Amino acid sequence: METLGTETAFEVLSKAKALEKQGKDIVHLEIGEPDFDTPRNIKEAAAKAMNSGYTHYVPSAGLPELRQAIAEHISKTRNLDVTPEEVVVTPGGKPIMFFSILALVNPGEEILYPNPGFPVYESLINFVGAKPIPMPLKEENDFSLDPEYVKEKITKKTKMIILNSPENPTGGVLSREDLKGIADSIAGRKDIFVLSDEIYSRIIFEGKHESITQFSGMKDQTILLDGFSKTYAMTGWRLGYGVMHKDLALKMAQLMTNSNSCTSAFTQMAGVEALRGPQTEIEKMIAEFRSRREVIVSGLNSIKGITCKKPRGAFYVFPNVTGTGMDSRTLGNYLLNTAGVAVLPGTSFGSYGEGYLRLSFANSVENIKKALDRISKALKNR
Ligand SMILES: Cc1ncc(COP(=O)(O)O)c(C=O)c1O
Numbered sequence: 001m002e003t004l005g006t007e008t009a010f011e012v013l014s015k016a017k018a019l020e021k022q023g024k025d026i027v028h029l030e031i032g033e034p035d036f037d038t039p040r041n042i043k044e045a046a047a048k049a050m051n052s053g054y055t056h057y058v059p060s061a062g063l064p065e066l067r068q069a070i071a072e073h074i075s076k077t078r079n080l081d082v083t084p085e086e087v088v089v090t091p092g093g094k095p096i097m098f099f100s101i102l103a104l105v106n107p108g109e110e111i112l113y114p115n116p117g118f119p120v121y122e123s124l125i126n127f128v129g130a131k132p133i134p135m136p137l138k139e140e141n142d143f144s145l146d147p148e149y150v151k152e153k154i155t156k157k158t159k160m161i162i163l164n165s166p167e168n169p170t171g172g173v174l175s176r177e178d179l180k181g182i183a184d185s186i187a188g189r190k191d192i193f194v195l196s197d198e199i200y201s202r203i204i205f206e207g208k209h210e211s212i213t214q215f216s217g218m219k220d221q222t223i224l225l226d227g228f229s230k231t232y233a234m235t236g237w238r239l240g241y242g243v244m245h246k247d248l249a250l251k252m253a254q255l256m257t258n259s260n261s262c263t264s265a266f267t268q269m270a271g272v273e274a275l276r277g278p279q280t281e282i283e284k285m286i287a288e289f290r291s292r293r294e295v296i297v298s299g300l301n302s303i304k305g306i307t308c309k310k311p312r313g314a315f316y317v318f319p320n321v322t323g324t325g326m327d328s329r330t331l332g333n334y335l336l337n338t339a340g341v342a343v344l345p346g347t348s349f350g351s352y353g354e355g356y357l358r359l360s361f362a363n364s365v366e367n368i369k370k371a372l373d374r375i376s377k378a379l380k381n382r
Helices: 008-021 040-051 064-077 094-104 119-127 147-153 176-185 246-259 265-276 280-301 328-339 365-380
Strands: 087-090 110-115 131-136 158-164 193-197 222-227 240-243 357-360
Touching (some): 040 265, 064 087, 064 240, 064 265, 087 094, 087 246, 094 119, 094 193, 094 240, 094 246, 110 119, 119 131, 158 176, 280 365, 328 357
Parallel strands (some): 110 131, 110 158, 158 193, 193 222
Antiparallel strands (some): 222 240
């Protein structure tokens, strides 16, 4: 258990809550979840399902209705031919990470992963006794991956490459060319799997989402992770899925049987409605994120000591704070305790996150402006 890491967002949230209990006003920019309510049609579909008997165990791999809807959705959005047998439904997207690494990686094997990146990747790599090989995401490359670097890091021991686009925490997006470069560098290595975390695929502000699965032969060695938490503001429902080779899908379903039995039945019926019902609420939500992005990026750039690139996807900014003279952790604590603004240090996402903070703009424009004003004042009054 000593090797298992965590997600600092939950720790900062509890520190911030403790300060609120003491009467302090805190603006929450630490948590990675949409502040919108789940669209009404989805909630109604869940209630209807609950009232019509979807309250029992269902197949471990997911309800046939939902696996079918996901297969259609992924076929359409990734320009692939996906069948329901290639889909496994899980309580959130996170179990797909856990199960993929557990199922496919042996101790001593190497996993390439983005750094700064979602902290659970590194945590799980260490947990199974594999060797984490960071792929640094650099600000000067717009937090994209350098396919040449990836190629250089592939060895005989490489078992998995984790990709995440749009990326948490940087908002970086992998281009078609970058993905093609990565696909080319593992061509002929059928023993390497790609875990492609596409949970933010719908929250993209420039260009369109591209998936490594579209390149020749890649679908069979990729586990595509997506879900409902971010797109449909359904973080508390716990509904996600993986798309993978059907033989691996059988094993993942077996891991589900051994751990969760199945994903909640009425939640899955809500998922069918999410994918097949009207998408207008989602489009509104993304438009709102787009305008908040403008507010937060220009506000941060006007603060002395901070520079911030425009994220191309997801709902996070990853400003460079080296000009403040404080390290990420000290600055994060200072902003929480002095300014009442909860943010995450870049180092919560790996060692390459030093010099940065992560701020979520899944909060109202009013609160974002309040936070910017407080940060600016706190840095001036040091
Ligand atoms: C990059 C990334 N992948 C996956 C997840 C997991 O989402 P969930 O388990 O809620 O579907 C998150 C959540 O923060 C994330 O940021």
